[in-house]
Amino acid sequence: MDGYLPETYGDAFVDVYDEWYGNVGDPFHAVPRLVELAGGGPVLELGVGTGRLAIPLVRHQPVWGVDASEAMLSRLAARPGGDAVVAVLGDMRDPAAVLPADRPAFAVVVVGFNTFFMLTSEGAQRDCLASVAGLLAPGGVFVVEAFVPGENLPKTTNRVVEPRTVALDHVVFNAVVHDPVEQVISHQLVEIRESGIKLRPSVLRYAWPAQLDEMAADAGLRLRERWAGWQGQPFDDDSTEHVSVYERA
Ligand SMILES: C[S@@+](CC[C@H](N)C(=O)[O-])C[C@H]1O[C@@H](n2cnc3c(N)ncnc32)[C@H](O)[C@@H]1O
Known part of the structure; x- marks a missing residue:
């Protein structure tokens, strides 16, 4: 998607993020x-x-x-307890480059809820893995929560429009274009009201667990554990998501 930047998603979704996605995932077990x-x-x-x-x-x-x-970080700071989080503005493609020199070595680096796939190219994902490897304390781990590409990918056609919300005073459509070669899904959530139209774009470059493992290995990380969820459920061929724990090789 031409012009799509690291900040595009957060800036476009900040007004609805907590309402639409505040209860996603499994924070009860993740934390x-x-x-x-x-x-x-x-x-x-x-x-x-x-x-x-x-x-x-x-x-x-x-x-x-x-x-x-x-905008997302402002919202974080405004929430109760949010100001206790040390927030750093920057691109996670190279977190080591945006963190200050006096940062600690981290026991855990985590990227939840498919956010790793928001690095929109294989190159960006590889850069992130290499950067994270250098941020880990001895014995530290990188934890990735993501979906397993499968039934959730557009199947019959690579161009889909589907309604997300149909209400009396507004409708939200999800327009999707899927590039299966680059493994990139471009979304545009189009909210239509009598007062106007709001566009919320997002781009995901998905990867299969085996591809993640290969990229991680090239960055000096090896898989320590993989679960089907935060409760430590066994991961198998039917798993639709995974929590993967990488350590330095
Ligand atoms: C799906 S939200 C997840 C937010 C939070 N981690 C959660 O689980 O609810 C993705 C977040 O990643 C941020 N983001 C997307 N691409 C980014 C990038 N390249 N560098 C840094 N942040 C990025 C967005 O601004 C947004 O806040």
Whole structure:
């Protein structure tokens, strides 16, 4: 999508993010799992957003968060407990480059809710993995929560329009173009009201778990554990999402 920048998603979704996505994932199990992995050491969240994970996490150990959207970070800071998260504005493609020199070495770096796929090219994902490898404390881990590409990909056609919300005073359509070769899905959520139209674009470059493992290996990280969810459910061929824990090789 021409002109799509690291901050585009956050800037476009900040007004609805908590309402639409505030209850996604499984923070009830994600937070204790991450606290356990961190063992009291500092945590860094990539694409921290409005703090869905970071705010409950920061009650247990220091939490830093990188996000490219100033609007998202303002919302984080305004939420109760949000100001305890050390927020850094910048592109998670190279978090080491945007964090200050006095940053700690992190016990856990985490990227939740498919946010790793918001790095919109394989190159950006590889850069991120290499940068994260250099941020980990000895014994530290990189935790990725993402969907497994499968039934959730557009199937019969690579161009889809589907209604997300149909209400009396507005309608929201999701227009999707899927490039299966580049593994990129471009979305435009189009909200139509009598007062006007609001566009909310997003771009995802998805990857299969095996591809993630290969990219991670090239960055000096090896898979330590993979679950089908934050409760540690076994991962198998039918799993639709995964929580993958990488450590330095
Ligand atoms: C789907 S939201 C997830 C927010 C939060 N982690 C959560 O789980 O609710 C993705 C977040 O990543 C941020 N983001 C997207 N691309 C980014 C990039 N290249 N660098 C830094 N942040 C990015 C967005 O601004 C947004 O806040």
